[in-house]
Amino acid sequence: MQLTGLKYGKKILDMVEFPVASMLDEEASHDEIKKLIDAHGGKCVVKPVFQGGVGKKGKAGLVRIVSSVFEAIEAKKDLFFAKHSTAGRTVQANGVTFEGFIPSDAEIYVSITSSTILRAPVMTIIVEGGVDVEEVDEDKKRVIPFNPITGIKTFHLVNALNELNCPAKYISPLVQQLPKLWQAYDNYGLLTLELNPIRMANMGGRFVPMACDIKVGFDQDNPAHKRLGYAEETFSSDITQFEAEVNMLRTYQGQSDVTELNKEGSILPFIFGGGANSAATEVLGDKAIISSDFGGNPPYEKMKAISDICFKHWLKKANILLVIGGKANNTDIFVTFKAIFDSLKENIKLNPDIQIVIGRGGPNLIKGMVYARDIMDTLKVPYRVFGFDSSMVGVLQYTLQLDDWVIENKNKLQKKAAS
Amino acid sequence: MSKKEFKLPFPYYVGIKSLDEIVNKKTRVCIMNILGGESSTVTPVSHRYSGGNVVAGVQYGRSGSKLETPAGDIPVYGSIKEVISAGHHFDTGVVYLPPTAVNHAVSELCSQNDDLKKIVIVTEKIAVRDARYIRWGCQQRGVDVFGANSLGIANAWDRVRVGGALGGDKPEESLVKGSVAIYSNSGNFCTTISEYIKTAGFGTSTILSSGKDIYIHFALPEFLYAAENDPRTKVAVVYIEPGGYYEKMALDWIKDGTIPFSKPIVAVVTGRWKKNLARAVGHAGAIAGGGDDAEAKEKWFDTYFGVSEFNEQKPTNVSEKGVRVSTIQDIPAAVASVMKKIGQKSDFEPIGDLSLKPWFVNDQKIEYSPKLIIKPVEAMSPYNIEIKEANKQVGGQFIRESMRNRSGVSYMDSKSQITYIHNHSLLHIVKYPFAATSIFAVTSQIPDETETKVLTPVINYFAAKGSKYINQAIEARKNGASPNAYLAASVLTSGNNEMYQLLTEYTSKLIDMFYLDIKGDLHIKDKLIAEKLKEKSIFSTSKITEEDERVSEYLNSIVKKYGLETIFTRYAAEYNLKNKADAKRANPVLLTIACILLSSAWKPLAEKQITRKNAEDLPTYLALNGVIVSCAALNSDKNSFYQELTALKKLDILETEFTSTCFQVLFNRVPEEKELFELNALLNLTITNGAGTISAKGSKESVSAGNYISTAYAGFMMNTGFVHGGNGYEAVDFLINELGDYDPYTQKQASWDKNLEGMADKVANAYNEYKKQEKAKGNNDYKKIPCTNHPVFKGKPVNIDPREDYVRGLFKEKSLVNPFLEFYHHLVVKLHEVGATKNVFCVNIDAVIATVSLGLFWKQFKKNEISEQEMQDIVFTLFLFARMVGCSAEIADHRNRGTNMDCRTPASEMTYAR
DSSP, X not given: OEEESHHHHHHHHHHTTOOBOOEEETTOOHHHHHHHHHHTTTOEEEEEXXXXXXXXXXXTTOOEEESSHHHHHHHHHHHTTXXXXXXXXXXXXXXXXXXXXXXXXXXXXXXXXXXXXXXXXXXXXXXXXXXXXXXXXXXXXXXXXXXXXXXXXHHHHHHHHHHTTOOHHHHHHHHHHTXXXXXXXXXXXXXXXXXXXXXXXXXXXXXXXXXXXXXXXXXXXXXXXXXXXXXXXXXXXXXOXXXXXXXXXXXXXXXXXXXXXXXXOOEEEEEESHHHHHHHXXXXXXXXXXXXXXXXXXXXXXXXXXXXXXXXXXXXXXXXXXXXXXXXXXXXXXXXXXXXXXXXXXXXXXXXXOEEEEEEESTTHHHHHHHHHHHHHHHTOOEEXXXXXXXXXXXXXXXXXXXXXXXXXXXXXXXXXXX | OOOOOOOOOOSSOOOXXXXXXXXXXXXXXXXXXXXXXXXXXXXXXXXXXXXXXXXXXXXXXXXXXXXXXXXXXXXXXXXXXXXXXXXXXXSEEEEOSOHHHHXXXXXXXXXXXXXXXXXXXXXXXXXXXXXXXXXXXXXXHTOEEEOSSOOEEEETXXXXXXXXXXXXXXXXXXXXXXXXXXXXXXXXXXXXXXXXXXXXXXXXEEEEEOOOXXXXXXXXXXXXXXXXXXXXXXXXXXXXXXXXXXXXXXXXXXHTTSSOOXXXXXXXXXXXXXXXXXXXXXXXXXXXXXXXXXXXXXXXXXXXXXXXSOOTTSTTOOBTTEEXXXXXXXXXXXXXXXXXXXXXXXXXXXXXXXXXXEEEEEOTTOOOOGGGOOOOOOOOTTHHHHHXXXXXXXXXXXXXXXXXXXXXXXXXXXXXXXXXXXXXXXXXXXXXXHHHHHHHHHHSSOOOHHHHHHHHHHHHHHHHHHGGGHHHXXXXXXXXXXXXXXXXXXXXXXXXXXXXXXXHHHHHHHHHHHHHHHTTOOSOOHHHHHHHHTOGGGSOXXXXXXXHHHHHHHHHHHHHHTTOOOHHHHHHHHHHHHTTTOTTSOOHHHHHHHHHHHHHHHHHHHTTSSBHHHHHHHHHHHHHHHHHHHHTOTTGGGOHHHHHHHHTSSGGGGGSOHHHHHHHHHHSSOOOHHHHHHHHHHHHHHSOSOTTSHHHHHHHHHHHTTOOHHHHHHHHHHTOBTTBBTTHHHHHHHHHHHHTTOOXXXXXXXXXXXXXXXXXXXXXXXHHHHHHHHHHTTOOOOOOOTTBOXXXXXXXXXXXXXXXXXXXXXXXXXXXXXXXXXXXXHHHHHHHHTTSSSSBOOBOHHHHHHHHHHHHHHHHHHTTOSOHHHHHHHHHHHHHHHHHHHHHHHHHHHHHHOOTTTTOOOGGGOOOXX
8 A cells, every 4th residue: 555646645744744845736727826836936846646656757757847837737738647667567647736846955855664674663864855765875875763662853863964964954944844754654554654855945044844745655454544534546556456355355364465467367376375475476477367365264254255256356267276375384274175165166157167276285184175176076177186295386387387288278178168 | 402602693682592492391381362263273282282381371351261272271361460460480472362452462461471581473464563662662671572473483302382383283293303493484384394394304493483574573683593503403494585684684694793603594585576566465574675575685695605596406506505495395405405515414214205296186087288197196194094084074064153144045135135045046946846845945956857756755754744743733723822833832742753863863874874885876786785785783773564664665666656766765675675574674664765865865965065964854854844734734634635645545645746735734625736836836935035034043043052953943933923924814814805795716817807907996096095094194104005015126117026026927927817916916006096106016025925825715715614714824824834944944054054052142232121
């Protein structure tokens, strides 16, 4: 769950009274845009609005600085449905913001994250905004760990800003405002908070740090983010319809993590366990329609509901249903297999030609396997069921070979089924 | 083992110096949420395996409870304070609480127990905010935390596991003593890797499931430091996922000497595919940022090892520092190579291998390419024995759960209001013979026409035998009891009689005798029958009469007549013949019946569609239906059909269609074909209205209380009455009153339409006047016309109840016209025309029931051959006939799936009405 840009992010900063650049959305009238431009030294910034977390907009030329209403409207036309490819995926904008241009001779990068090196929250400061934090030399940034109970203190910030040669006139305004970001981070269930850039607005001789862009990641497991009242669709580009349906089942007992990988894939994998999820998805590559982790001993009802959703979306497309996991510690194989195969029984009409490969170990293994076997026999689907004494990767590789063969022999198989 | 002097090298608190300190024989444990779902399954196994190391558990609000384990009961307290006050000492807390409670539990453990050294957090999906508070608090307190989302730690040398379920339900199998320490981001892979390395002859020292949240409190640097100081450990296997810099820190600290570490590592990093994900899938912390994706981590390890990825073809290409493998299946070979490199031997002879060994295969006759053809192999011990045992399992299995407001057999579609039973809509089953429906309710499969002809004599035989309880009904009826009460009296009296018991026993023994040999195949196998016939003494016996012999032979002849002999019916026939002279043999008629019914239930049983219990109980359900039908006979002493049926002299009467039996016991006459069709439709249409009806609930609640099937039948009847079942008469009464002297059956059918329309017009006008007057009086609770309108099928200019429409259409297909139903259709139109209703109301499904009932006894009513009381009783009884079938399905379902007392409403859900 991520969001980016001031249209959505302003709300979080307003909650802790952190100053934000003036902003209008795509509904703004010409008059309003004109007033915004006039109030900001004759300039405003036009940016596309993306849902979910999207970075590197500036580098992609998707940020326009304009100086007239005409230019602003032209930029709006260009950017409203702009496409942006980043981190291996392409997203499309649906709207723009008009943001007051803030003249400033300094730009600041600030973020708060959880550091796995220091095992504490850290604030990272760079006195050079609009940068990619990974590309900045170590000596140009300061990573400040701090006590999560007390939050970040002004002396932490003063020391860091001094070390980074921040212009003296900006130090006091920054140390007054930056600690507020911890309140936002801690109170609303954030995983990452990045303001990039902050520009220093001169308000009649008094400098105020203004957030000009924001990127936020939320902790799915912390309900505090609900206090912000964002509509579900704010994060909708993060997830597909299929993922959304499965996510509805998210509870602490039993995993229900899925991600849609390749709609054109041919293997529908039900993966159990985080380790198996990583390993299996890697081996299956593009052939996997989804990646999933259904481990954590899900109760029957949950597993059945997940199976129903998976089959509804993908069974028809799949050549192979793969149920794969290591030797479970606690996940009851009978309960999970019963749920999966009860659901398969109900949905088999979607794809009576499905082939099934199972590789699994764990409590109630034989009871579960025999249950699955009996249903597969009844449904007259071909299957191979491997125990945990067969290599999981071996089972995955066998599944890939089987899938290749099914693709090559699809016509033959269809004729046989028809006869 | 001598310990070195340690100087802790970490910039943060770490209490563990050696892996063998984390958990060992001295570890004493207290478990938070010990009685929760996961702990109550896992803890007994852990406690037994670890020799009883759990001193106490905490369950808020459950002080004084206990958790039973094979190693003795574990006392349960309401808080850590209570545990300490009771004199228990423990150094390790294990937290199984839901995510939002974990932070608080950690605080409680830290603040209430001075002896605390370690906390294992099993819970997953803990908020990162809580994780950092836990980190901070435990650092201040000086407590090592494992997890969260850890499956715990296991020490194979000391046979101890703490926390989660490492090794599953058979820890001895996976946790074999050896020289490999395992650190894994995946709990499952802890056990899987333990299994894998056994194939190279290696066991484990300590296995640690680190968890893979963003905060890993006891991470790789601490683990490797402790592994170095553990004399049992010769090599560390680490399983790593993307996200986090824990591994880089560990390797950097080894390189710069912060951590002394000299043992080899075999590392596997997975999750390259996660590089482009914006959110975690699987483990919460397995989401990479800038430089901590899988590829980066592989480079960290490769640089540290100084050799490239392990290649089984070149096993010597490993360094003394270890090697990275691409997948977990390469771990055994890599461990063997690394051990060889440092001059260490394996711990034991290799156990098994990782080649593909399918335990079950079915190609469904598909001609695969040779490389894909794979033969099943016998599973390793003890799974091979379990498979053999499981293969003996007959019928489906269900997970027991609360079935209080649930049903596995019926549901009503809220939009169409159509009820489904075993996924068949009532509209679909309406045309099947009622006898077939009676079987279908329990077996979930509708017998075909020929099979129904074989089953019908059995069902009628039960009706004949059920008549022995009619005196209870007669007595109760004399005392003014309603049909549900007097029929329940008969049913209750039948209890768990000898016939029910013998039929259940015979069925059960037949299953045991034949299942493994025939599986789903009912074809006659003479050799097998001959073999089984040698086991004559297995059945209990009862007093055998001439009638038993006669009926048995008759039923057998019916089976042959319709060509439906099965291995069971042939067995019964030959058994009865062979043992005729033996006084201690199975009752011949009951054995024959058991065989006929088992043949009918065999396919769904073999296909696991129904449970073994269903098949065993099927005769009892049908026998109880027989009690209800025969004991419902009005004036039984004058009812020639009843007399003939129960006398069982002329056995051809057993072939009477069961719907006709139901008709004749009530009306004492042979039904016309039209009547038979309508009654059959009526009965099938009424068998269920979903498990939420109070009649169904009555039967389910009785099962929940642990009663015999007969008592559960009484339960359904006790939950019917004058407003549920008996209310059908209201519409009959309405029609009788409104139609007055008009008798459609004395007139030509061609004239009905006009006459009925005229009658409807009068009734509509009169009702409109009545309604106006009542409204003028301010009475909005005026009488409504029964069987019109419906809360769902309303609001359109012309409304239709699709269920009624379907049945009416079905009647029309058969050229059947029910004048009373047609009257209703005229009436709803006229009511609208005169302004009594805003639109044309629907004629609802209850009208079918009322009008069909009225049609059945109309002629006798007009001849004064039937009293109003009898008509009321008949309408109610027809409802009971139908519902006995629906409720048999619910009872069977609840017996299969429910738990004891599951229909109870918890006190917390009850309110006190003042």
